[in-house]
Amino acid sequence: MNSVRKFKLQRPTPLSVKEHVAGILNGDRTILSRAITMVESAKTEHRAMAQEIIEQCLPYAGNSIRVGITGVPGVGKSTFIEALGTYLTGKDKQLAVLAIDPTSQKSGGSILGDKTRMEALAADANAFIRPSPASDSLGGVARKTRETIVLCEAAGFDTIFVETVGVGQSETAVHSMVDFFLLLMLAGAGDELQGIKRGIMEMADAIAITKADGDNVKASIAARREYKQALHLFPPTTTGWTPRVATCSSLTNEGIDEVWQLVEEHKLLVSGKGFFEQKRQEQARYWMYETINETLTRRFYDDPKVTHQLQAIEAQVVAGTLSPFAAAQQLLALS
Amino acid sequence: MNSVRKFKLQRPTPLSVKEHVAGILNGDRTILSRAITMVESAKTEHRAMAQEIIEQCLPYAGNSIRVGITGVPGVGKSTFIEALGTYLTGKDKQLAVLAIDPTSQKSGGSILGDKTRMEALAADANAFIRPSPASDSLGGVARKTRETIVLCEAAGFDTIFVETVGVGQSETAVHSMVDFFLLLMLAGAGDELQGIKRGIMEMADAIAITKADGDNVKASIAARREYKQALHLFPPTTTGWTPRVATCSSLTNEGIDEVWQLVEEHKLLVSGKGFFEQKRQEQARYWMYETINETLTRRFYDDPKVTHQLQAIEAQVVAGTLSPFAAAQQLLALS
Numbered sequence: 001m002n003s004v005r006k007f008k009l010q011r012p013t014p015l016s017v018k019e020h021v022a023g024i025l026n027g028d029r030t031i032l033s034r035a036i037t038m039v040e041s042a043k044t045e046h047r048a049m050a051q052e053i054i055e056q057c058l059p060y061a062g063n064s065i066r067v068g069i070t071g072v073p074g075v076g077k078s079t080f081i082e083a084l085g086t087y088l089t090g091k092d093k094q095l096a097v098l099a100i101d102p103t104s105q106k107s108g109g110s111i112l113g114d115k116t117r118m119e120a121l122a123a124d125a126n127a128f129i130r131p132s133p134a135s136d137s138l139g140g141v142a143r144k145t146r147e148t149i150v151l152c153e154a155a156g157f158d159t160i161f162v163e164t165v166g167v168g169q170s171e172t173a174v175h176s177m178v179d180f181f182l183l184l185m186l187a188g189a190g191d192e193l194q195g196i197k198r199g200i201m202e203m204a205d206a207i208a209i210t211k212a213d214g215d216n217v218k219a220s221i222a223a224r225r226e227y228k229q230a231l232h233l234f235p236p237t238t239t240g241w242t243p244r245v246a247t248c249s250s251l252t253n254e255g256i257d258e259v260w261q262l263v264e265e266h267k268l269l270v271s272g273k274g275f276f277e278q279k280r281q282e283q284a285r286y287w288m289y290e291t292i293n294e295t296l297t298r299r300f301y302d303d304p305k306v307t308h309q310l311q312a313i314e315a316q317v318v319a320g321t322l323s324p325f326a327a328a329q330q331l332l333a334l335s
Numbered sequence: 336m337n338s339v340r341k342f343k344l345q346r347p348t349p350l351s352v353k354e355h356v357a358g359i360l361n362g363d364r365t366i367l368s369r370a371i372t373m374v375e376s377a378k379t380e381h382r383a384m385a386q387e388i389i390e391q392c393l394p395y396a397g398n399s400i401r402v403g404i405t406g407v408p409g410v411g412k413s414t415f416i417e418a419l420g421t422y423l424t425g426k427d428k429q430l431a432v433l434a435i436d437p438t439s440q441k442s443g444g445s446i447l448g449d450k451t452r453m454e455a456l457a458a459d460a461n462a463f464i465r466p467s468p469a470s471d472s473l474g475g476v477a478r479k480t481r482e483t484i485v486l487c488e489a490a491g492f493d494t495i496f497v498e499t500v501g502v503g504q505s506e507t508a509v510h511s512m513v514d515f516f517l518l519l520m521l522a523g524a525g526d527e528l529q530g531i532k533r534g535i536m537e538m539a540d541a542i543a544i545t546k547a548d549g550d551n552v553k554a555s556i557a558a559r560r561e562y563k564q565a566l567h568l569f570p571p572t573t574t575g576w577t578p579r580v581a582t583c584s585s586l587t588n589e590g591i592d593e594v595w596q597l598v599e600e601h602k603l604l605v606s607g608k609g610f611f612e613q614k615r616q617e618q619a620r621y622w623m624y625e626t627i628n629e630t631l632t633r634r635f636y637d638d639p640k641v642t643h644q645l646q647a648i649e650a651q652v653v654a655g656t657l658s659p660f661a662a663a664q665q666l667l668a669l670s
Contacts (some may be wrong), residue, residue, distance in 0.1 A: 054658050062655060143660055150658065199537050201569065230565040234536065281653045288652050291663035296631045317623050318616045320397060323389050323485065325478055328626035 017049060021056045027156045029128060039147045040133040054147050057154035062280070064153045066160045067263060068174040070200065071184030073165065076210045076250055078117040080184060081161060083250035085118070087257060088159055089126035096152040097121065097161045099132035100145050100170045128157065139294045142173040146287060149177065175203045176286055179276065180263050183207045187216060187223035187247075202234060204243055206262045212247035212255060220247040239275045241266055305334045352384060356391045362491045364463060374482045375468040389482050392489035397615070399488045401495045402598060403509040405535065406519030408500065411545045411585055413452040415519060416496060418585035420453070422592060423494055424461035431487040432456065432496045434467035435480050435505045463492065474629045477508040481622060484512065510538045511621055514611065515598050518542045522551060522558035522582075537569060539578055541597045547582035547590060555582040574610045576601055640669045 015023070015031065023031030038050040071077045085095050097118070121127040133144045149160055162178055164170045175181050183204035201207075207227050212220035227245045236242060244262050248255030270276045300306060313330055316322035350358070350366065358366030373385040406412045420430050432453070456462040468479045484495055497513055499505045510516050518539035536542075542562050547555035562580045571577060579597050583590030605611045635641060648665055651657035657665075 051658075051661055051664075055661060058655065058658055147658070147660065199534055202534050202537060226564070226568060229561070230568045233561060233565040281655075284652045284655065284659050285649060287659035288649065288662045288666075291660050292635065292666060293628070293632050295663065295667055296635055297628050300627065300631055314620060314623065317619045320393060320616075320619065323386075323393055323482070324619050324622035325482065325626055326386055326390060327623045328630065329386075331623075331627060332630055 017052045017056065020049075020053045021154075024053070024057055024151055024155045025060060029155070032128070032151060032155045033130075035151050036130060036148050039151070040144050050147070054150050057150055061150040061153040064149075064158045064160050065180070065263065065267060066149065066162065066178040068171075068178035068181045069161055069163045069184065070165070070171055070174065070182070071210070075184045075186055077163060077184055079250035080208070080210055080248070081163060082118045082121050083248075083253055083256050084259060085121045085127055085161070086124065087253070087260065089121070089124050092126065093159045094126055094128075094157045095121075095124075095159045095161065096128045096130065096149075096157040097163065098130050098145050098148055098152070100138075100141050100162060100164045100174055128152065137294075138169055138173060139290070141170070142177070143287075143291065145173075146177050171200050171203060176283055176290075179270075179279065180205045180266055182259070182263075184210050185223070185227070186211060187219040201230075205241065205266055206244045206246065206259070207231070208255075208259050209245065209247045211249060211251075213249035213251045217247075223247075239270045239273065241269055300335055303335050306331055309334060352387045352391065355384075355388045356489075359388070359392055359486055359490045360395060364490070367463070367486060367490045368465075370486050371465060371483050374486070375479050385482070389485050392485055396485040396488040399484075399493045399495050400515070400598065400602060401484065401497065401513040403506075403513035403516040404496055404498045404519065405500070405506055405509065405517070406545070410519045410521055412498060412500075412519055414585035415543070415545055415583070416498060417453045417456050418583075418588055418591050419594060420456045420462055420496070421459065422588070422595065424456075424459050427461065428494045429461055429463075429492045430456075430459075430494045430496065431463045431465065431484075431492040432498065433465050433480050433483055433487070435473075435476050435497060435499045435509055463487065463490075472629075473504055473508060474625070476505070477512070478622075478626065480508075481512050506535050506538060511618055511625075514605075514614065515540045515601055517594070517598075519545050520558070520562070521546060522554035536565075540572075540576065540601055541579045541581065541594070542566070543590075543594050544580065544582045546584060546586075548584035548586045552582075558582075574605045574608065574614075576604055635670055638670050641666055644669060 012034065015034070020031060020035050024035060035050065035053050038046040038053070041047060041050070069077065069081060071080075081097060085097060088095055118129060122129055130148060133141060145162060149162070152160060160178075162174050164174045181203050183200060183206070185207050187209055209220045209223050209227070224245045224247050231243045231245065234243070246255055246259050246262060248259050250256070267276060270279070301310070309331065313322065313327045317324050317327045347369065350369070355366055355370050359370060370385065370388050373381040373388070376382060376385070404412065404416060406415075416432060420432065423430050453464060457464055465483060468476060480497060484497070487495060495513075497509050499509045516538050518535060518541070520542050522544055544555045544558050544562070559580045559582050566578045566580065569578065581590055581594050581597060583594050585591070602611060605614070636645070644666065648657065648662045652659050652662045
């Protein structure tokens with residue numbers, strides 16, 4: 001009894017960078033989870049070690065298809081991921097489900113229930129679910145998620161889902177780290193659009209109309225036709241891919257496979273033209289510059305001299321008594 | 336003869352800040368033009384003087400409607416602006432037409448022919464046309480245009496057009512400095528969309544289908560119906576305004592007045608709800624932060640230590656041998 005209790009309270013033995021990397025490459029999920037926890041840690045020594053692990057995993061990463069999935073609450077995102085995920089693990093895919101959700105900051109942690117809402121996947125040996133990390137900024141969450149993708153790929157996951165809630169700024173971040181961006185929508189009279197942020201639709205490689213079952217089938221087919229027409233009016237993508245619309249039901253599984261076919265069809269098209277690799281290179285470049293720019297601005301706004309004056313100067317700009325450019329010069333002169 | 340020649344060669348007498356401001360408030364276009372030239376100047380002493388003039392004009396600015404007009408080359412932007420502009424000056428509006436076109440950098444100056452393409456407006460006593468300034472960056476052009484708006488408003492112009500070419504990044508800048516964003520489109524089989532950048536359509540407060548005359552009327556009406564349907568699928572704006580679609584002809588003037596009615600209808604709606612002023616305040620705040628952030632990054636990338644290493648480090652990121660975040664840290668450590 002005593003020894004069991006003692007064992008339970010014991011912290012896991014610290015592992016070296018080498019042991020972490022070996023464990024990850026071996027597909028050891030416990031070690032993968034521990035490495036991700038370090039990626040998410042606020043402690044400098046953890047971050048430094050995480051960085052070393054990532055650099056050593058990097059040569060083994062990249063061999064996956066990364067799919068961003070977004071949609072407002074109520075669209076049935078969890079059940080859709082559960083249905084599509086189970087379909088894929090049934091085909092022996094190794095699936096990692098990650099999340100970007102800066103709103104979870106409020107609770108100081110990741111969304112509760114994410115795992116419980118995906119019961120089948122949570123128990124699936126071919127699936128790995130990791131809820132959104134807590135973080136003080138979208139940039140922070142995005143970095144952590146991108147680094148987690150590297151670790152998951154090195155651990156052998158060939159399919160990565162990155163889900164986001166579809167109401168904030170995180171869609172641009174997700175769009176910049178995936179190969180395929182899927183927007184979930186509900187059929188309806190237009191009200192279902194209330195929550196979706198403008199601009200997201202044009203990012204989508206495909207729209208999946210969810211809950212196309214029972215009484216809702218007819219409306220879903222009508223919605224598919226409408227969206228198809230709307231997307232046709234959009235300018236074409238540089239890859240030549242025309243965004244597609246599908247209907248599906250996570251209840252009956254109808255159409256779930258067709259959604260996945262779109263992902264594969266897209267990959268085939270863009271790989272053939274060299275756009276798949278090119279996009280990933282552009283994304284890597286984007287994140288380098290994004291990280292630099294974010295760090296530069298954070299350093300500036302964290303400067304006490306700037307913090308001290310910012311509010312008063314901004315108030316003058318809003319009141320129209322100081323031009324935005326003169327205000328910027330005044331603040332820049334402080335730092 | 337001699338004295339005339341001497342007069343022609345003479346530089347204009349330098350004016351003080353006070354004389355500039357008085358001239359502008361008096362509606363003196365020669366002085367307005369000279370102040371704008373200082374805003375556009377690369378010389379430090381000109382910029383400093385321009386800044387003082389702007390600050391003193393600021394209390395007299397803001398009393399106008401600012402309309403952004405975009406569309407790809409070939410859509411008939413100049414003739415549309417000529418038609419709508421002449422309609423407005425005919426109603427005693429005081430119209431200033433400004434342009435943002437970073438592509439004009441190539442020639443080291445503003446687009447030639449801008450004024451000649453708008454013959455009637457160029458000769459119109461109620462209109463003032465100012466081509467795009469030459470500049471080394473979009474941020475530079477945007478700042479100059481925004482400051483020129485302040486000067487034009489102080490000079491009594493109650494209607495400001497800011498035109499842009501619709502193929503680059505300048506649309507976001509224009510969208511962030513106007514009250515109403517108008518997208519010009521052609522009816523057709525979809526090919527006309529080739530040039531429009533994705534994302535622009537969702538910024539539009541209205542789409543005007545141009546060249547709706549002669550054999551093109553039928554296609555234009557069909558296009559209007561299609562776009563109307565497509566826009567209806569977009570999420571609504573926060574102001575409650577639903578983007579509208581109109582057809583018009585700069586040849587017959589048919590529909591030109593209706594396009595303007597949309598602008599006025601929009602203003603009535605958003606002013607009533609307080610959104611008009613709120614948006615301008617948000618825009619002023621946006622430009623303050625935008626200027627700060629742009630200056631911070633420019634300072635960083637101009638640092639010789641950074642310039643020296645940037646290319647090699649970026650190459651490692653693109654090759655996938657260095658993570659974007661580690662690369663960013665390496666570069667940030669240099670500065």
